[in-house]
Amino acid sequence: MEIYIDGKFYPKDEAKISVFDHGLLYGDGVFEGIRIYHQKVFRLKDHLDRLYRSAKYINLDPGVSVEEMEGIVLESCRRNGLSDGYIRLIVTRGVGTLGLDPKKCPKASIICIVDSLAIYPKEYYERGLVLLTVSTRRNIGSALDPQTKTMNYLNNILAKLEADRSGFEEALMLNAEGYVAEAAADNLFIITKKKLLTPATYLGALPGITRAAVLEIAPEFDLETHETHITLPDVYSAEECFLTGTAAEVIPVVEVDGRKIGDGKPGPLTQRLIERFHRLTREEGVSF
């Protein structure tokens, strides 16, 4: 494995950053999780757009153009030779002092790791996930906008810990007003009466790349798509439910807070969307 840090590639054991990096000291940075399928990088441009949008939000200049960043990702893929894998692209505020002042960090640091990743065991895709709505609310936009992908994931981690402590596989997070936002690190969808609904991003959901892909392919299944307000009763009474994310892909949800979704088995449209999404990942992508 060769890991990119600030212009050079290092073997895994030598890939190290400073303890004064503000990414480590303050979670001051942004990142992307990107997927390699069949020797191609899936929706790389969309990931880079979101990375630069998140960087702009925290007023962080990555110091390289989008084209150069694309080159870093593709070169990392070439050097690691994985035909299926996961890319973690990180831009931190860089090395500074112990104070939090970002002005003391003269240059952003860029890190690119290519590795394999499986977040859920295969059987979860076959039998579906069981979710618990947690008491930890999704960050409010006026504090830390959940529409951006910053290195500060404690909100999500607290949610995950809460679900885990109660023996649940995944957390469902509400926003401060009580509307459904998303899972700990995945977007949520429900299907009801030929409508495919997902929380609008301004209600606390990350504009997921997998979410966008699913919204694109849904009309092929006669599903009318809506990015909207979703309440817990909407979820409980849905015919089908699933999560989406780069690492998780599309994964069925069969139970939420003790309520069976539909007949408690992965839904038929969810299964067709999973197959269609896999086909999309075979067809699309930037070769390296």
Ligand SMILES: Cc1ncc(COP(=O)(O)O)c(C=O)c1O
């Ligand atoms: C908080 C959060 N929501 C949703 C997602 C899913 O987004 P994507 O499909 O772009 O991976 C992620 C993962 O990136 C995430 O961290």
